[in-house]
Amino acid sequence: MTQTNADQPIHYQAQKSECEIFEAAANNKLPVLLKGPTGCGKTRFVEYMAQQLNRPLFTVACHDDLSATDLVGRHLIGASGTHWQDGPLTRAVREGGICYLDEVVEARKDTTVVIHPLTDHRRVLPIDRTGEQIQAHEDFMLVVSYNPGYQNLIKGLKPSTRQRFIALEFDYPLAKLETQVICQETGLDKQRAEQLVLLGQDIRRLKDHDLEEGASTRLLIYAAKLMQTTLTTTQACMASLAQPLSDDHDTIKAIERLINAHF
Amino acid sequence: MEEFIGEVWHKYISSKVATGFPEAGVELATFQSQLSTYFHCLGGAPGKVVEAAEPRILGNHRPLLQRIAGSHRRAALCWQDQRSLRLPPVIDYLPEKEQNEALYFWLAALGAKLPTMKHWFVENQLATLAILTSHPGLKTGYQMLAKAVVAQRPLIEHLPQKLQAREQAIQRAILKPGSVKSLPLAIGEPLFVPLWLYPAPLYDVGAGNVEDSDEQGASSEKNKTESLNSPRKSAQYFDDEKQTDGLLVFKLEALFSWAEQVDMDRSQQEDLDQDLQGAADDLDVITLSRKRKAGSAKVKFDMDLPAPFNDDLYLGPGIKLPEWNYKKRAMLKDFCFVQPMLSDEAVPSKLPENLKEQANCLKRQFNLLRPLSVLQRRQPFGDEIDLDAWLDIKTQPNVMIDGENLYLAKKKNARDMSTLVLADLSMSTDSGVTTEQRVVDVIRDSLLLFSEALSACDDPFAIYGFSSIKNKQIRFQLLKNFSEIYSDHTRGRILAIEPGFYTRMGAAIRQSVSVLKMQNSNQKLLLIISDGKPNDIDHYEGRYGIEDTRQAILEAKRQGIQPFCITIDAQANDYLPYLFGDQGFTLVRDIQQLPKMLPKLYLNLSQSI
Ligand SMILES: Nc1ncnc2c1ncn2[C@@H]1O[C@H](COP(=O)(O)OP(=O)(O)OP(=O)(O)O)[C@@H](O)[C@H]1O
Ligand SMILES: [Mg+2]
Helix, strand or coil: CEEECCCCCCCCCCCCCHHHHHHHHHHCCCCEEEECCCCCCHHHHHHHHHHHHCCCEEEEECCCCCCHHHHHEEEEEECCEEEEEECHHHHHHHHCEEEEEECHHHCCCCHHHHHHHHHCCCCEEEECCCCEEEECCCCEEEEEEECCCHHHHCCCCCHHHHCCCEEEECCCCCHHHHHHHHHHHHCCCHHHHHHHHHHHHHHHCCECCCECCCCCHHHHHHHHHHHCCCCCHHHHHHHHHHCCCCCCHHHHHHHHHHHHHHC | CHHHHHHHHHHHHHHHHCCCCHHHCEEHHHHHHHHHHHHHHCCCCCCCEEEECCCEECCECCCHHHHHHCCCCEECCCEECCCEEEECCEECCCCCHHHHHHHHHHHHHHHHHCCCCCCHHHHHHHHHHHHHHHCHHHHHHHHHHHHHHHHCCCCHHHCCHHHHHHHHHHHHHHHCCCCCCCCCCCCCECCCCCCCCECCHHHHHHHHHCCCCCCCCCCHHHHHHHHHCCHHHHHHHHHHHCHHHHHHHHHHHHHHHHHHHHHHHHHCHHHHHHHHHHHHHHCCCCCCCCCCCCCCCCCCCCCCCCHHHCCCEECCCCEEEEEEECCCCEEEEEEEEEEEEECCCCCCCCCCHHHHHHHHHHHHHHHCCCCCEEEEEEECCCCEECHHHHHHHHHCCCCCCCCCCCEEEEEECCCCEEEEEEEECCHHHHCECCCCCEHHHHHHHHHHHHHHHHHHHCCCEEEEEEEEECCCEEEEEEEECCCCCCCHHHHHHHHCCCCCCEECHHHHHHHHHHHHCCCCCCEEEEEEEECCCCECCCCCCHHHHHHHHHHHHHHHHHCCEEEEEEECCHHHHHCHHHHHCCCCEEECCCHHHHHHHHHHHHHHHHHHC
16 A cells, blocks of 8 residues: 655646546546556556545555455554554555555455445445444445456446446547657657657557557657667657557567567 | 570579679568567558568569579569568678668568558658658668668669660659659660569569560560579469469378378378377277278379368267257157267467467456465464464454454466367358358457467366267267367467368357366356357258257356357347357357457456356
8 A cells, every 4th residue: 555645746637638537537526537548647646536535545556365364454463452553545545645546446345345435425335343333434435446358247236336437538649648758757858759759650550469558658758768868769659659559579579560660 | 404404504604603692681470579570560450460471573674694593583572462561582682781770670660650652662762751741760760771672673774775774763852752753664674673662463464574674575484584593483484374283282282191191101000090189088988999991091182072071080989968849848869979079180279360460469358467465364284373363353353254364365267168169160150150160260360369368277177069960860060178288289270270060050050068077176167159040951941050059058157167259240139048048158240259259258258256
């Protein structure tokens, strides 16, 4: 769990009207579901919105061993016996704030038990172990994200869970915006950033064929950073855009050709 | 003797005129998969593959010597259609290996930018310009290639005068793409440009008849020299000019030699026994009769006969099954006769090229689904102490928590599911989806991809097909059983499926259930792929067929089997909910999506239970 409310302003370039929708949801105490491929800016967006709305952010990266206990809290043993400690979700519910469950489908099924009563009109969090029922704070907001890509064929979200959220779809930003993001995040010159975005678009065409996922904005940013070191452009791009995406020799070779076709 | 002299002469004269640099030659096969990826990156249609082009006849001007040698008349040009981008099988046009390699990648890039073409001369130049703009890294490489290519072309002044202007235009267009707006007219076809794409060969079917037309153009020369070639070569030639005839000759030939071989095998009784034993091992339930169907040793040439009545191997004496008569509200005992069979003569084969990419993708995905071990909490035994459980006991002594289950244990979290796919192979699957594809072709592709996917994650599965003519002839065709490993043999059998007659679904389901029941897994899935209502030519149609099928489905459910139907019948909504329940089927509107959908569907089903 990480809790952020950084002092420095967070940069986020809106793709569409996601900021307005998010704000409207927050004002109406509605939970939000973010869907989109990896590295397209979902986490960044939530961090940004938390700052804009001036609410603390509790981020939980979900994994397949994450259970309701990890969200709600547990008893700990201290010097003076056992005591209860709130989990991130409980803290957000009590103190007010945004609880962001990243990759929610990864979590164990029992987490839905605590999510459901929080995401409808009740807005309560029942804690079995202490017998408490916490009414959510005014500023509490639940945000979950998931990537409808290949891994989640198996897991998907159940309709009964899905239909409790306002949903926002994310995708890699359009070329112009992505160029701006790269320039701003890394300081790369506009011309090379533009070419990098074109390269990214070429690689994304391989999604669902040679690659599970296309090159994310995050990887393009990595590439841009490496390009400004002493590495050659090819080295930088191979390390950030070819090797992370595939283990297949031919695919990597083809991407190498492609990189050299761009730079 | 004559032939010998002919050959020597041919060798001599060919060596005199050989161009190209065989030592620097690069083969398509080496780069095929890279080229395909590259092609797709640059915007080539996702479904298109990269394949070798057949050589085609060129109508360009050739110097006298080349004409005598009969060489340089044919070359494999680069072109494409809906199916694939065709690249020359070998490129040895330029003196350096790297150049020839670069030429391949250049052609793939151009192919991606120029999916269709009307004006060969203009569009090749424009597409070249477009690529060089979007991919500036190619600029230097292209200039080098262009120079090298032009260096291989005839000097303008060595050409007959009336060809000069055109050649000049082409060379300029290669060196400075986009600079020449039109191609001056001249006789014959221009010398081919290895940097450019060509229209599909159908476009210039006439090319073969275009005579070399210049001053010395003795038109009979061509035929003479052609006959000097080896017989095989001339057969190929024939093949090219009359596509269909050539193909037929080839097929019959293959058929004959194959038939001979088959006969030989059959006469060796021991082999046959062994064979059958193998087939018996393959079977899930059926007992075996060691007799072949009479006449099965003959290969049928009669194309009018529907495929299922070819010489498939009958497995066992057949099985009697009941049928539900809704009017009498009674099960008719032993009313149906199901004949399991195996097309043991299907030629083992590899996965068709056009499915490979999709299959690889599915395999990667399904590979991730191999059972993983996960930590289970609150176990009575285990590797580590479950602190949570212990704390719960300590903090809530008055709440009963699963006794002493205080351990974390690693357990394999396997999907324990067996799947039987039952494919409808009735006559209606013969109807066309597109001009080239029938329903049965799509079903076949789907079965193949499904098998590829499931074999990657080790989940047990079996595949059967069925069709019927009345209650006494229900063919239950074994394509893959549970114990058999998915192999080239299985693939061969799936590839060989052909439409049969009618759809007596109830009996086929009952037989599938009896096979599936013998599996030990927790979950048993019966996936039915169908293209229409149950029907047969007797009373088995309409309500009767539906009621019987429904009974069969209910029986299956009672035995712990989960039936699920995938149908492409647009009217299916009328009767399928009644048959399968509203969660028990899905309608595929665009059947071409079926191959993609089937594995996904499997995943959804495997978790929804
Ligand atoms: N619209 C944007 N404005 C500013 N930065 C962006 C934007 N989109 C993406 N980024 C950049 O992309 C990087 C990756 O984004 P982020 O970590 O939010 O991805 P994500 O969608 O949460 O991915 P994952 O699903 O893998 O967690 C960020 O660090 C940020 O630099
Ligand atoms: Mg994230």
